Amino acid sequence: MIGYLKDKYALLGKKKITRDLFYSYTAFILMGLSGLALNYLVVVSYGVSVLGVYNQIYAVYVITCQCAVGGIHHSVLRHTASYADDSINKDSILCSGLLLAVFTGGLAATFLFLCSDIVGSFVDSSVVGKGVAYASFGLFFYGLNKIFLAAFNGNRDMMLFAVGQATRFLCLIGCVLICVVFDVDQSLLGLTFPVSELLTLIVLCTIRLQEKITFPVYLRSWLKVHIVYCVKGYFSQMFQAINLRIDILMLGFFTNDYSVGIYSFAAVFVEGAQALLVVVRNNLNPILARALIKKDFQSLKNVIFKVHTIIYPLLLLCFIVFFFGYESVMSFVVTSDVAEKTKVLLFILLSGFWIYSGYAPFGSLLVNDGHPGTQSLLLLSCMFLNILLNSILINLWGTIGAALATSFSFVAYVLILIYFVKRTTGICLFPFGKWLDKSFDNE
16 A cells, blocks of 8 residues: 555655564564553453453543654654654754653652542542553653654654564563562552553663764754644644544443453453554555645545445454454353453444544644644544443443443544544545545646
């Protein structure tokens, strides 16, 4: 779906694209296996209820992570791609982004630490509150890691980007494994996040220091650019994270840790599929950013069509094979009762996710085209709908209701994304739709 662009952008070349995809999918495999191993370790060593506790801590951590970086990484990615051949500007973009991330990360970490007891009260679990307090220290390091990764992505250093992503997950699973071996108290599982983020930061800094770094001549100018971008798109990141984790938090509020554990065991497979789409999106982002800057709308039309024609049949086949073999495989990991319950949840979640999958790679298109404010409005609309659906359906049907609400939200996201992108840019994400005059049709 990406290779055909080689004629338009000779710089990328077929060999580089192949390597980039290899690096990205290798990292994806490691991340996916780490996610499954993490859930397996927790559920076997601590039980389903503690898995629910850990995933509630993780949900809160992921949401506040977006506050720690505040959309600065999108600015770094977009502008690094724009100045791909200008090392002086690229170093200024990176240094200014890191400087801002120190500030936003520190604020986010302090805020979450002070609010940890409130979080525990919200989900009626003091253990979750303690775990969130420990996890809060990771926010400072997360923001810095995200800026480094955005710079690698924007510069199309996909090997370094993949190494950074894989390192985070491997460090996390390593920390959980240590907790299991030494029988660490469940509340201390929250410490796995700051430790893994710090180790990742050390790796990324070591990698970056291998290259020549020029003095950030335009530091002040790029600080202003990042701040404006951050202000416009700050809430979009938080809304996106809430959308991805609202089902876990709402279940924690309305039900108990055991129900959250059952649900999260099914949801981890959907998260794995989402990670696959993130790989596609990360490889497309710098290419789309350059195509948008150059007004190369024919390439955009082609890539939309390619993504749909490849992703939909491929994922449908994978989901069918996986679903029918799920219960047999899971019976070796959990009890047959748990495997049967999670299979129903998985079917509901995958149904909505399949519709969403063809459009997920274009989730950052508005930001790439310089519309972070519109992106925030899009995600805010989805977030409110997601909260409303979960509030109603969880009260009616518990974990089944959460799965239905999340599945409906996937479909709603597609419809809202198509509307906002076409209204703002004229680009129609539906492969057979008509583009507006402001983009391509009048050329």
